[in-house]
Amino acid sequence: MFCLLLLQALVWAGDFLVPITAAFLGYFVLNSPRRLLSRLGIAPVVSAAVFTAILAALISLLLVQLSAPAAQFIEDLPLLMEEINQKLSAAGGTLEAINDAAVAAEKIIEEQDAETMEVEVVSDTGIAAAIFSMAPAFLSRILFALTLLFFLVASGDMFLAKAVQSFDSFAETWSSPT
Numbered sequence: 001m002f003c004l005l006l007l008q009a010l011v012w013a014g015d016f017l018v019p020i021t022a023a024f025l026g027y028f029v030l031n032s033p034r035r036l037l038s039r040l041g042i043a044p045v046v047s048a049a050v051f052t053a054i055l056a057a058l059i060s061l062l063l064v065q066l067s068a069p070a071a072q073f074i075e076d077l078p079l080l081m082e083e084i085n086q087k088l089s090a091a092g093g094t095l096e097a098i099n100d101a102a103v104a105a106e107k108i109i110e111e112q113d114a115e116t117m118e119v120e121v122v123s124d125t126g127i128a129a130a131i132f133s134m135a136p137a138f139l140s141r142i143l144f145a146l147t148l149l150f151f152l153v154a155s156g157d158m159f160l161a162k163a164v165q166s167f168d169s170f171a172e173t174w175s176s177p178t
Contacts, residue, residue: 015137019145026055026145027152027159034153048153052146059142074131 010017030051037047152159 015141019141020148022145023148023152026149030149030153031157031160034156038156044156045154048150051153052150055149056146059146070131 034044034047034051038044
């Protein structure tokens with residue numbers, strides 16, 4: 001039960017934990033170049049701004065380059081879904097047994113004398129609308145990760161020093177009480 005609750009908590013917190021993890025990994029990757037630039041006399045804030053600007057430009061370029069293929073894929077998606085449905089529903093296909101069960105269930109329902117009311121569910125949102133509704137959250141996660149990365153890199157070695165100071169020393173951890 002605990003594992004299921006932990007897994008659900010991680011799924012729920014993923015919107016927050018993924019950008020933080022990305023920022024920390026980016027900090028550890030960019031820490032060596034920041035130290036090199038610091039030895040050359042460039043302030044950590046300046047190197048953090050340069051790194052963040054380069055990453056933001058690369059992410060923007062990637063999003064622009066992927067927008068045309070993504071738009072084409074979204075446009076072709078209903079046709080692809082219909083094609084997949086036809087292949088799976090064909091005789092001898094993967095869903096043949098399910099289709100047979102559905103037909104049998106429809107026959108049972110039709111045989112009942114109870115008055116039924118047909119209801120048609122109309123959805124105004126398509127796949128494209130669902131994908132575009134996720135874009136602001138995705139972009140805000142990227143912005144959050146870049147902002148956190150900037151402040152981590154700008155802090156220099158202070159973040160690592162404070163992280164090391166927060167733990168007990170190795171000698172204190174493994175020494176036996178006398």
